Amino acid sequence: MIDIRPYRESDEEAVAALWREVFSAAPSWNHPETDIQRKLAVQRDLFLVACCEDKLVGTALAGYDGHRGWVYYLAVSPTHRRGGIGRELMAHVEKSLAAIGCPKLNLQVRADNPLVVAFYKKLGYTIEERISLGKRLDVLSTEG
Numbered sequence: 001m002i003d004i005r006p007y008r009e010s011d012e013e014a015v016a017a018l019w020r021e022v023f024s025a026a027p028s029w030n031h032p033e034t035d036i037q038r039k040l041a042v043q044r045d046l047f048l049v050a051c052c053e054d055k056l057v058g059t060a061l062a063g064y065d066g067h068r069g070w071v072y073y074l075a076v077s078p079t080h081r082r083g084g085i086g087r088e089l090m091a092h093v094e095k096s097l098a099a100i101g102c103p104k105l106n107l108q109v110r111a112d113n114p115l116v117v118a119f120y121k122k123l124g125y126t127i128e129e130r131i132s133l134g135k136r137l138d139v140l141s142t143e144g
């Protein structure tokens with residue numbers, strides 16, 4: 001039985017451990033504990049965890065910017081994959097975003113993670129021809 005619920009402070013250690021295991025190749029600036037704290041300050045109700053018999057086995061971190069919804073850190077523990085947890089997490093994310101008026105959900109997949117595309121296609125997502133650009137803003141807060 002899978003229970004999907006909003007993140008609680010007591011989940012921090014388990015979430016950080018899951019992310020370190022699942023996203024072991026993540027860039028060095030993705031620091032789990034820092035990312036958790038940042039998310040708790042913004043739309044924390046859109047930070048979901050999946051639990052199986054009281055063990056935390058999945059996460060999804062979503063947000064709505066007033067135009068599009070986004071999801072990050074969708075992760076299911078390797079020991080619990082292919083049992084529908086990822087699908088269920090995404091269904092909760094979609095329902096939560098739709099409930100606050102979000103018309104469309106976007107997500108990015110790293111180029112070195114092509115297998116996950118098959119998962120998202122199963123859930124009805126399509127590849128959109130876009131170029132993804134980014135710029136770090138945390139340096140601005142340290143500039144005089």
Ligand SMILES: CC(C)(COP(=O)(O)OP(=O)(O)OC[C@H]1O[C@@H](n2cnc3c(N)ncnc32)[C@H](O)[C@@H]1OP(=O)(O)O)[C@@H](O)C(=O)NCCC(=O)NCCS
Nearest residue numbers: 074075076081082083084085086087109115116118119122
């Ligand atoms: C992607 C991920 C969340 C999927 O979780 P999961 O619980 O195993 O997925 P589900 O069991 O809900 O699968 C849903 C559907 O996708 C399919 N699917 C899941 N993983 C797949 C894969 N690697 N390749 C092909 N199809 C896949 C399943 O067969 C299932 O289809 P079905 O309902 O017709 O049987 C999980 O593999 C994961 O944590 N991956 C590493 C982290 C990651 O890459 N996250 C995404 C960041 S963008």
